[in-house]
Amino acid sequence: xxxxxxxxxxxxxxxxxxxxxxxxxxxxxxxxxxxxxxxxxxxxxxxxxxxxxxxxxxxxxxxxxxxxxxxxxxxxxxxxxxxxxxxxxxxxxxxxxxxxxxxxxxxxxxxxxxxxxxxxxxxxxxxxxxxxxxxxxxxxxxxxxxxxxxxxxxxxxxxxxxxxxxxxxxxxxxxxxxxxxxxxxxxxxxxxxxxxxxxxxxxxxxxxxxxxxxxxxxxxxxxxxxxxxxxxxxxxxxxxxxxxxxxxxxxxxxxxxxxxxxxxxxxxxxxxxxxxxxxxxxxxxxxxxxxxxxxxxxxxxxxxxxxxxxxxxxxxxxxxxxxxxxxxxxxxxxxxxxxxxxxxxxxxxxxxxxxxxxxxxxxxxxxxxxxxxxxxxxxxxxxx
Amino acid sequence: xxxxxxxxxxxxxxxxxxxxxxxxxxxxxxxxxxxxxxxxxxxxxxxxxxxxxxxxxxxxxxxxxxxxxxxxxxxxxxxxxxxxxxxxxxxxxxxxxxxxxxxxxxxxxxxxxxxxxxxxxxxxxxxxxxxxxxxxxxxxxxxxxxxxxxxxxxxxxxxxxxxxxxxxxxxxxxxxxxxxxxxxxxxxxxxxxxxxxxxxxxxxxxxxxxxxxxxxxxxxxxxxxxxxxxxxxxxxxxxxxxxxxxxxxxxxxxxxxxxxxxxxxxxxxxxxxxxxxxxxxxxxxxxxxxxxxxxxxxxxxxxxxxxxxxxxxxxxxxxxxxxxxxxxxxxxxxxxxxxxxxxxxxxxxxxxxxxxxxxxxxxxxxxxxxxxxxxxxxxxxxxxxxxxxxxxxxxxxxxxxxxx
Numbered sequence: 001x002x003x004x005x006x007x008x009x010x011x012x013x014x015x016x017x018x019x020x021x022x023x024x025x026x027x028x029x030x031x032x033x034x035x036x037x038x039x040x041x042x043x044x045x046x047x048x049x050x051x052x053x054x055x056x057x058x059x060x061x062x063x064x065x066x067x068x069x070x071x072x073x074x075x076x077x078x079x080x081x082x083x084x085x086x087x088x089x090x091x092x093x094x095x096x097x098x099x100x101x102x103x104x105x106x107x108x109x110x111x112x113x114x115x116x117x118x119x120x121x122x123x124x125x126x127x128x129x130x131x132x133x134x135x136x137x138x139x140x141x142x143x144x145x146x147x148x149x150x151x152x153x154x155x156x157x158x159x160x161x162x163x164x165x166x167x168x169x170x171x172x173x174x175x176x177x178x179x180x181x182x183x184x185x186x187x188x189x190x191x192x193x194x195x196x197x198x199x200x201x202x203x204x205x206x207x208x209x210x211x212x213x214x215x216x217x218x219x220x221x222x223x224x225x226x227x228x229x230x231x232x233x234x235x236x237x238x239x240x241x242x243x244x245x246x247x248x249x250x251x252x253x254x255x256x257x258x259x260x261x262x263x264x265x266x267x268x269x270x271x272x273x274x275x276x277x278x279x280x281x282x283x284x285x286x287x288x289x290x291x292x293x294x295x296x297x298x299x300x301x302x303x304x305x306x307x308x309x310x311x312x313x314x315x316x317x318x319x320x321x322x323x324x325x326x327x328x329x330x331x332x333x334x335x336x337x338x339x340x341x342x343x344x345x346x347x348x349x350x351x352x353x354x355x356x357x358x359x360x361x362x363x364x365x366x367x368x369x370x371x372x373x374x375x376x377x378x379x380x381x382x383x384x
Numbered sequence: 385x386x387x388x389x390x391x392x393x394x395x396x397x398x399x400x401x402x403x404x405x406x407x408x409x410x411x412x413x414x415x416x417x418x419x420x421x422x423x424x425x426x427x428x429x430x431x432x433x434x435x436x437x438x439x440x441x442x443x444x445x446x447x448x449x450x451x452x453x454x455x456x457x458x459x460x461x462x463x464x465x466x467x468x469x470x471x472x473x474x475x476x477x478x479x480x481x482x483x484x485x486x487x488x489x490x491x492x493x494x495x496x497x498x499x500x501x502x503x504x505x506x507x508x509x510x511x512x513x514x515x516x517x518x519x520x521x522x523x524x525x526x527x528x529x530x531x532x533x534x535x536x537x538x539x540x541x542x543x544x545x546x547x548x549x550x551x552x553x554x555x556x557x558x559x560x561x562x563x564x565x566x567x568x569x570x571x572x573x574x575x576x577x578x579x580x581x582x583x584x585x586x587x588x589x590x591x592x593x594x595x596x597x598x599x600x601x602x603x604x605x606x607x608x609x610x611x612x613x614x615x616x617x618x619x620x621x622x623x624x625x626x627x628x629x630x631x632x633x634x635x636x637x638x639x640x641x642x643x644x645x646x647x648x649x650x651x652x653x654x655x656x657x658x659x660x661x662x663x664x665x666x667x668x669x670x671x672x673x674x675x676x677x678x679x680x681x682x683x684x685x686x687x688x689x690x691x692x693x694x695x696x697x698x699x700x701x702x703x704x705x706x707x708x709x710x711x712x713x714x715x716x717x718x719x720x721x722x723x724x725x726x727x728x729x730x731x732x733x734x735x736x737x738x739x740x741x742x743x744x745x746x747x748x749x750x751x752x753x754x755x756x757x758x759x760x761x762x763x764x765x766x767x768x769x770x771x772x773x774x775x776x777x778x779x780x781x782x783x784x785x786x787x788x
Contacts (some may be wrong), residue, residue, distance in 0.1 A: 011697075012520070019516050019526050026530045029544045029665065032561065036547065045552075048559050186398045193402045198444035205437040211787050213441070218783040220452045222776045224726050226748055227765045228451060230758055231458035235450075245394060254451020257444055286436055287410040315537030317729045318749070335539040339733050342543065349547060349559070356543040360536050367535035371528055378670065379677050 033360075036353035038155040044349045055152045057096075059105060062086040062145045064122075064130055067138040079133050086128040086145055092154070094126050098147040105146035116143070159354040173358050176337040180314060180359070182245060183324065183333060187252035187313040188306055194253065195260030196302065200290045202261065203268040204276060214265065220258040228255070229322050236323065244331065248324040255319070256309045263380055267301035268294060304377025307370050311363050334359035402443070409439050456769065463762035478759035488764065490740055491747040494656050495771075498727065498743060500624070501657070503720040505664045507713060510671025514679055515701065517672070527676065531669035538666070538729030545662045546734060549648040563645045570642055580636050587632030594625040652740040659741055662730050667723065671716045678712035679705060718775050725771055744768050 035049040047056055065072045065084050074081050087093055097106040100114050100122065108114050110126040120134040122143055132143055163173045201207075202214055228251070236247045271294065279289050295302075313319075317335040324331050332340075338355050345351050367374065413435060418428035466474045482488050513530050517523035533541065550560030558564040569575040598621035605614040649655050682705055690704045728745035735741045737750065744764055751761035 015516050015519050019513075019520060019523070022513055022516070023526045023529050026533065026665065026668070028561075029541075029548055030532070030536070032547050033540075033544045044559060045556070047557050048561065048564050049547075050561065050564075182394070186395045189395070189399045190402055193399065193406075194443045194447065197406055197440040201437040201440035205440070207434070207437040211784070213445075214787060215780050215784055216453075217448070219776050219780045220448055222722055222772050222779060223452050223456060224722075224745075224765070224768050224772055226726065226728075226745055226768055227459045228455035229765075230462060230752060230762060231455040232451060249398060250447070251451065254447045257447055258452065261444060285410075285414065286433070286440075287406075287414075290440075311535055315539070317537070317539055317732070322753075335537055335729070338539050338543060342546070342733060349550075352543055353547065356540045360540045363535040363537070364532065367532060368528070371531070374534075375531075375673050375677075378673055 030360075033353050033357055036349055037159055037357045038157070039350060040156055040158065041348060041350045043154070044353075052155075053153055055150050057148060057150050060093075060147050060149050061102075062128075062147055064132055064142040064145065066142045067140065073138060075137075079135060080137050082132040082138065083130060086124070086130055086147070091128070091151070093128065093149040093151040095124060095128060095147045095149045096126075098124050098145055100143065100145060102144075102146060106148060159350045160358070163351060163354045163358060173334060173337060173355050176332050176334040177358065179331055180333045180335075183248055183252070183320065184310060184313045186245075186249045187256070188309045190249060191253045191256040191260050191309060192302060192306060195257055195264055195305070196295065196298070197290070198257075199261050199264035199268055200286075200294055202265045204289075204294070205286065217258050217261050217265075221262060223258075225255045225319065229318075233322055243324060243326040245324065248320060251319050251323045252309075252313050252316075256312065259308065260305050263305050263377060264298060264301050266380055267298055271297055300373060300376060301380065303370065303373040304380065307366060307374045308377055310366060314359075314363055405443065406440075410436070413439060459762045459765050459769075462758055463766050465759065467758045474759075478763040482760045482763050485760075487737075487742055488747060491737075491742040491744045491764075492767075494740075494742060495725070495744045497656060498660055498663075498724045499721060499771075502660050502663050502667065502724045503717045505660075506667035506671045506720050507675075507716055509664065509668040510673075510675050510716065511713070513668065513672040514676035518676055518679060527669075527672065531673055533666045534669045536666065538662075538727075539733050541662050541666055542730050542733035545658075545665075546649075549658060551645050551647045554645055558645060560648075562648060566646060569640070575640075575642065579640060583635040584632045587628045587635060591625040591628035591632070594621045594628065597621055598625070649735055649741075650739045655735065655739055656741050659730055659734055662734075663724065663727060667720050671720065674716050675709060675712060678709040682708050718778070722772065722775060725768055744771075 032049050035052050036044055039049065039052055043052065046058065064086065065082055067073050067082060072082055072084075074083075086095075095110045097109055099105040099107045100116065108124070110124065113121050113123040115121055118134065118136070120132065120138065122130060122132045122145070124130045124145060124147070128147075128149075130145070132138070164177075165174065166172060202210060202217075232251060232254075236242060236250075241247045241250070275293060275297075276289055279293055284292070315335065317333075317339065320333045320336060324333065325336055334355075338352070338359060341348075341352055341355055413432050418432040418435075419425075422428075463478055464473060464475060466472055466477070513527070517526045517530075520526070536544070547559070548561050549563075550558075551563055552558050552560075558567060569579060598618045601614045601617050601621070605611060605618075648658055686704055686708070687700060690700050695704065726745055727743060728749060731737055731741060731743050731746045732749065737743070737746045744767060748761050748764040748768070751757045751764060755761075
């Protein structure tokens with residue numbers, strides 16, 4: 001506001017800071033899910049996800065190789081030696097201090113040698129390499145080493161591999177993903193086709209009762225779909241559609257139509273009258289005017305509604321639960337799958353987070369790619 | 385993959401069927417029924433043009449009637465009949481039964497809280513975000529990031545926030561940020577400032593704002609009349625102010641269990657608010673986008689004139705800008721109200737109405753599909769319809785006015 005008058009506000013820095021804070025606050029929850037989906041279940045339960053971006057210091061209990069295993073122990077010059085690395089292959093952890101007793105886990109530095117019983121010694125290096133030597137043959141289990149190690153941030157794609165490509169039916173999202181897609185695409189396109197014709201009639205054709213029909217559409221905009229559940233389920237069961245894709249498409253079409261007609265009509269009314277009248281004079285029929293002139297010109301409005309309907313059907317749980325998913329669960333959609341995972345896998349955040357992110361990713365992509373149309377649709381749909 | 389093929393096939397059949405209907409029915413009308421040639425060409429064209437609108441409208445009208453208008457009547461009918469008695473009319477017995485259930489009143493109470501808090505908070509945050517982001521160069525990026533939750537499903541958001549509210553036993557690392565932050569407080573000066581003084585001051589601000597608004601309404605009542613509506617407004621605002629004050633006192637006096645991880649979602653009292661946060665997080669972006677467009681639509685002359693007259697930024701905002709976007713704020717508010725009334729997924733996925741978090745939509749789902757009590761379920765659906773109808777009437781009234 002001050003900029004309009006020509007002078008820059010002295011509070012600009014405060015605005016920058018508060019917007020940054022606001023944006024971070026709004027991003028933070030989603031970030032948590034995204035980061036968690038790239039961590040293993042151990043990592044998730046050991047530390048909060050916000051620590052995953054930085055190297056973490058952890059107290060680990062590690063064990064050397066088992067002396068009884070074949071070929072582990074090597075005898076050279078009368079000394080029995082076991083060597084190896086405490087970490088799994090590929091680990092980039094670095095040990096700072098360590099110990100061999102749970103009461104003194106930090107008495108040795110990396111590179112120090114510890115004296116064990118019976119003249120045995122063990123040396124542990126920073127990278128986890130150890131040399132365990134003894135004058136007599138070593139027996140029993142592997143030596144425990146308590147180490148304080150710093151691990152660099154580590155991420156894995158295994159969760160996605162699990163959730164998307166493993167055959168395990170309870171955790172698998174692959175089927176649910178395709179089911180959601182199968183629900184979404186017709187449920188987006190069919191209402192657009194139907195609504196476009198109706199909107200054209202309401203905008204550019206003269207017939208008695210037009211105003212009342214528009215008012216009815218506006219009224220139906222706000223009817224809660226909760227009311228429709230039982231009557232329609234009965235209807236579907238009664239006429240033999242039952243629970244299935246056809247039912248859910250019809251339901252989504254019905255519920256999406258008022259907004260579609262409203263948005264498209266408002267847009268089409270605003271199209272220049274001259275074009276349409278010229279076409280009429282030139283002998284074009286209404287059907288031709290609609291398909292050749294109105295439809296191409298209405299692309300922005302069609303796109304806005306398409307995005308709305310896509311987001312709404314993709315994210316929907318209630319309609320799918322009532323009209324689609326039967327007892328076999330073959331036609332489960334992603335939202336339903338996630339709710340079920342919340343019940344059965346409540347503590348397994350690596351699976352939950354990944355599954356949730358798989359279902360969120362597509363709408364987010366659509367959102368960022370077509371934000372312009374979404375905003376336009378919102379403005380047309382609510383600001384008068 | 386089989387599902388995918390089947391899906392593609394059905395997409396073609398469904399969409400193709402729709403397009404075919406329009407094409408063929410128009411062809412039929414023009415070529416067979418009333419061909420635009422021969423003796424009666426003129427009459428035929430007129431007749432065809434009288435029928436054509438209904439051809440265009442037919443599928444939409446059938447779908448709307450069947451999927452939205454008929455269910456309203458049917459649900460009303462189910463709510464006054466008993467399914468177990470073969471659909472016999474039983475008057476208001478279902479409603480009576482519902483009214484006697486404590487769970488219903490819990491849902492009503494919670495819904496009222498949702499109805500006040502979510503639209504208010506979303507609109508307020510949206511207004512703030514719009515006002516702030518409009519003033520900086522990277523505002524559009526900030527806007528799209530705040531707007532982003534709109535694309536996330538309620539179920540996805542429920543998972544996101546369940547992670548935030550997650551609780552681990554005291555001896556393990558907390559992976560929910562809320563408990564991790566909570567455990568930072570140990571009862572010292574910092575805790576007192578942040579957990580007692582700050583909320584108390586915020587509540588005091590809230591109370592002050594409601595009293596100020598009520599005072600404004602009182603003045604307007606003297607000048608413009610409208611006694612009934614305005615006094616209801618004042619009464620509600622007074623109640624809100626009292627609620628704010630008592631919350632503020634509570635913030636100062638209540639005992640906090642420092643050092644213990646809290647199970648946020650299962651502790652009655654605050655858990656409903658934690659669920660509301662999810663919806664506020666989603667809806668703020670919507671409010672921001674709409675309000676920001678309205679702010680930009682304000683004629684610059686009014687702002688320039690006020691600055692020339694010596695108004696400070698706050699006066700410009702509250703006295704010049706805000707009054708010009710009241711209409712938009714009402715629209716945003718009602719739109720979010722509609723979303724709130726239908727909120728189901730969040731509660732269903734996070735608590736399923738346990739621990740005193742029930743809301744009407746979830747109560748209804750519970751009755752319909754778990755208790756299989758269609759009568760009470762329909763009755764609660766009618767309550768939702770009843771709550772929506774003022775907005776419905778208002779919208780239709782406005783649309784009619786616009787058409788004329």
